[in-house]
Structure formats: C-alpha cells, structure tokens
Amino acid sequence: xxxxxxxxxxxxxxxxxxxxxxxxxxxxxxxxxxxxxxxxxxxxxxxxxxxxxxxxxxxxxxxxxxxxxxxxxxxxxxxxxxxxxxxxxxxxxxxxxxxxxxxxxxxxxxxxxxxxxxxxxxxxxxxxxxxxxxxxxxxxxxxxxxxxxxxxxxxxxxxxxxxxxxxxxxxxxxxxxxxxxxxxxxxxxxxxxxxxxxxxxxxxxxxxxxxxxxxxxxxxxxxxxxxxxxxxxxxxxxxxxxxxxxxxxxxxxxxxxxxxxxxxxxxxxxxxxxxxxxxxx
Amino acid sequence: xxxxxxxxxxxxxxxxxxxxxxxxxxxxxxxxxxxxxxxxxxxxxxxxxxxxxxxxxxxxxxxxxxxxxxxxxxxxxxxxxxxxxxxxxxxxxxxxxxxxxxxxxxxxxxxxxxxxxxxxxxxxxxxxxxxxxxxxxxxxxxxxxxxxxxxxxxxxxxxxxxxxxxxxx
Numbered sequence: 291x292x293x294x295x296x297x298x299x300x301x302x303x304x305x306x307x308x309x310x311x312x313x314x315x316x317x318x319x320x321x322x323x324x325x326x327x328x329x330x331x332x333x334x335x336x337x338x339x340x341x342x343x344x345x346x347x348x349x350x351x352x353x354x355x356x357x358x359x360x361x362x363x364x365x366x367x368x369x370x371x372x373x374x375x376x377x378x379x380x381x382x383x384x385x386x387x388x389x390x391x392x393x394x395x396x397x398x399x400x401x402x403x404x405x406x407x408x409x410x411x412x413x414x415x416x417x418x419x420x421x422x423x424x425x426x427x428x429x430x431x432x433x434x435x436x437x438x439x440x441x442x443x444x445x446x447x448x449x450x451x452x453x454x455x456x457x458x459x460x461x462x463x464x465x466x467x468x469x470x471x472x473x474x475x476x477x478x479x480x481x482x483x484x485x486x487x488x489x490x491x492x493x494x495x496x497x498x499x500x501x502x503x504x505x506x507x508x509x510x511x512x513x514x515x516x517x518x519x520x521x522x523x524x525x526x527x528x529x530x531x532x533x534x535x536x537x538x539x540x541x542x543x544x545x546x547x548x549x550x551x552x553x554x555x556x557x558x559x560x561x562x563x564x565x566x567x568x569x570x571x
Numbered sequence: 572x573x574x575x576x577x578x579x580x581x582x583x584x585x586x587x588x589x590x591x592x593x594x595x596x597x598x599x600x601x602x603x604x605x606x607x608x609x610x611x612x613x614x615x616x617x618x619x620x621x622x623x624x625x626x627x628x629x630x631x632x633x634x635x636x637x638x639x640x641x642x643x644x645x646x647x648x649x650x651x652x653x654x655x656x657x658x659x660x661x662x663x664x665x666x667x668x669x670x671x672x673x674x675x676x677x678x679x680x681x682x683x684x685x686x687x688x689x690x691x692x693x694x695x696x697x698x699x700x701x702x703x704x705x706x707x708x709x710x711x712x713x714x715x716x717x718x719x720x721x722x723x724x725x726x727x728x729x730x731x732x733x734x735x736x737x738x739x740x
Binding site: 299300303304307308310311312314315318319 | 616617618621622625639640641642644645648649652687691692
C-alpha cells in the first residue's frame with residue numbers, strides 16, 4: 291500500500307489537513323449535553339491532563355509532606371521522650387508524696403484513736419544489725435521526749451526511746467535482743483512478756499502452762515511494764531511449741547514492718563513509770 | 572503562478588456552478604469544483620490535490636452549504652489527495668482512465684459527504700444511488716472534456732500563431 295503511505299511529507303500534510311477538518315467540524319457539532327463537540331472533547335482531554343498533573347502534584351506534595359512530617363516526628367519523638375521521663379519522675383515524686391501523706395494520715399488517725407498526747411517524729415536513721423535494732427528519730431528533749439517513752443506506729447508498737455538528745459532520739463525497736471514488753475493474748479487474756487531476739491521474730495516468755503495460746507492469736511501490750519500503753523498491737527502468734535504440759539517456745543510475728551517505717555508517734559502522755567519518776571523528782 | 576491558476580480555476584468553477592450550471596438542463600448534477608480538484612490532483616500530484624480540495628471545499632461549504640462547514644472540505648481533501656496519488660502512481664493519460672477516476676472520485680466524494688452528514692445528524696440515512704450515479708457520470712464527462720480542451724487549447728493557439736507568421740512572409 292505504497293500509495294497510502296503516510297510516512298512521507300505529503301502523508302503528514304494529509305493527516306494535518308484531516309485533523310484540521312475534524313476540529314472544524316467538531317467545533318460546530320453539539321454533543322448530547324448541548325456543548326460544542328470540540329469544546330467537549332477538548333475539555334475532556336484537558337481535564338484528564340489536569341487530573342494527571344493534579345495527581346502527580348498531589349503525590350509529590352504527599353511525599354514531601356510525609357518526609358517533612360517524618361523529620362518533625364523524629365524531633366517530636368525525642369521531645370516527647372524527654373517529657374515522658376520528666377513526667378515519670380514527677381509521678382514518682384507524687385506517689386512518694388501520696389504515700390507519705392497516707393502514712394501521716396494513718397498516724398493522725400492513730401493519735402485521734404488513742405486519746406494519748408503524742409508527738410510525730412520522722413525516722414532519720416536506723417541500724418539493723420542483729421546486735422542493735424535501733425532507729426533514730428528527728429525529735430528529742432526539745433520536743434518533750436524523755437527516756438522510756440513508748441514509740442508506736444499505726445500497725446502497732448515500735449519500741450521505746452532510749453537516748454534522747456536535744457533534737458533527736460535513739461529508739462530501741464521491739465526486735466532488739468534487749469527489748470521486752472508486757473504482752474497479752476487478746477483472745478484468751480493470757481499474759482506474758484514479749485522479748486526481742488535479734489531476729490525478725492519476738493519470743494513470748496513467761497506464759498502460764500494453762501494459758502490458751504494458738505497460732506494466729508493477736509498479741510497486744512498489757513501495760514504492766516509501765517512504758518507501753520495497754521492494748522496496742524505487738525503482733526500475732528507465729529508458732530507454738532510445747533514440751534509436755536509447758537510451752538517450750540512461742541514466737542510472735544511483729545505487726546510492724548520495721549524496715550518500711552518512715553514516721554512514728556512518740557507517746558508523751560505520762561505512764562505510771564514516768565509519774566513515779568516525776569514524784570521522786 | 573500555478574497556485575494563482577488553481578485559485579482562479581476554483582473561483583471560476585464556483586461562479587459557473589452557482590450561475591451557469593444551474594440554468595442548464597442537468598447542470599445542477601455537475602460538481603464543477605470537484606472536477607477542478609480532481610483535475611488539479613491528476614495533473615499536479617497528491618499535495619496539490621489535497622490543498623486544492625481543502626481550499627475549494629471550504630469555500631464551497633461556506634458559500635453554498637447550510638449545514639456544517641468542513642464536511643465538503645474534508646471529502647474533497649480526501650478525494651483530491653487519493654486522486655493525486657493515483658495520478659502519480661498510474662498512467663492516467665487516456666480518456667477512459669480519466670473517466671473512471673472522475674467517476675469513482677465523485678462516488679467517493681458523495682459517499683464521504685453523505686456518510687459524515689448522517690453520522691453527524693445533518694442528514695437522514697439513505698442512499699440516493701441514481702443521483703450519485705448521475706453526478707458521477709456528469710462529472711466524468713465534464714472532466715474528460717476539460718482534459719481534452721486543455722490539451723487542444725495550447726496546440727490551437729500555437730497553430731494560429733504559426734498561420735499568422737506564414738501570412739506575413
């Protein structure tokens with residue numbers, strides 16, 4: 291079909307003339323929508339070009355904004371991590387404050403319940419070697435503290451003041467091997483003496499053979515020692531060993547967790563022993 | 572010069588088409604503009620045929636057509652281009668081949684015109700075979716006559732000049 295070969299100069303001219311005629315005719319023919327066919331086709335083609343260019347532009351813009359966004363996210367991530375660390379520290383501080391407030395509230399409740407004149411004190415040091423179970427509180431004679439004043443906590447009896455100074459005092463814990471406190475089995479009203487042994491448990495001594503003591507019994511202060519007010523919790527019976535009719539060994543698990551104490555109350559109300567000392571003076 | 576001659580031929584054909592031909596019996600069946608386009612295509616080639624068809628067709632559409640301008644131009648451009656190719660690829664020097672070319676060119680022209688008009692809603696579908704055949708016949712006769720006339724005319728003038736010079740001697 292050499293005669294219809296459009297790859298020649300005349301062929302291109304023929305195509306151009308045909309295109310010109312088609313455009314000319316299309317400009318005069320209305321489409322179904324009433325718009326000129328040329329206008330309709332031109333707009334349709336151009337709208338596709340617009341759609342393509344818009345799509346391309348949107349893609350480029352999206353890629354760019356995501357790239358920029360990622361850079362911002364990296365900086366924001368680092369900033370948020372720093373902020374999170376700060377918040378964690380603040381949270382710990384708030385939690386510590388809350389715990390402290392809770393402890394102080396418990397002390398206040400204890401003071402209200404006991405109807406005793408007490409002085410709140412903060413534990414500033416403690417020694418927990420087997421030989422010396424003592425702690426140091428931040429109140430001393432300047433606040434009215436004197437030797438042998440009872441030290442209590444919301445959970446129970448802590449110990450007694452042994453060496454008060456002007457601004458601080460040493461407190462002997464119940465678990466010290468030289469400590470002792472008059473005790474009473476709350477259920478059976480059996481009496482004895484709770485003594486420290488240097489380890490975390492107390493021993494209940496001088497209990498009558500006829501006394502009714504079972505594991506789990508609550509042990510409270512009897513008040514006969516003249517130091518500790520009557521009725522404060524010492525702990526609960528942890529083990530009971532009998533040798534014949536007599537008790538061989540009774541151990542008490544202290545109600546107070548000495549390792550976690552932070553604040554205590556010192557009982558300022560004169561006990562009989564203090565009153566006697568006061569009378570002698 | 573050649574372009575001016577072609578334009579002049581187109582103008583004359585249009586003038587004759589609109590004035591003389593419609594007063595002659597069967598004259599309305601002749602498309603003198605198409606005859607000029609095919610004649611130019613056969614004598615000058617496809618490009619000349621194409622451009623002549625374009626110009627002549629557009630002028631004819633703009634002057635005579637009441638429908639879309641460009642249908643006649645498109646049809647005459649195609650016919651002029653193809654006729655020009657035929658004229659350069661084949662030996663079309665005898666009356667019969669020329670008659671056939673004019674005849675087929677007219678049929679093709681009508682087919683394109685009617686087809687486009689129907690497609691574009693300018694004319695209801697239908698095939699006026701007799702009218703097309705009559706126009707093709709008339710165009711072919713006029714076209715062949717135009718070739719004969721054009722081939723005789725330069726010789727007649729030459730002969731007349733020769734006779735005058737002989738009388739002077």
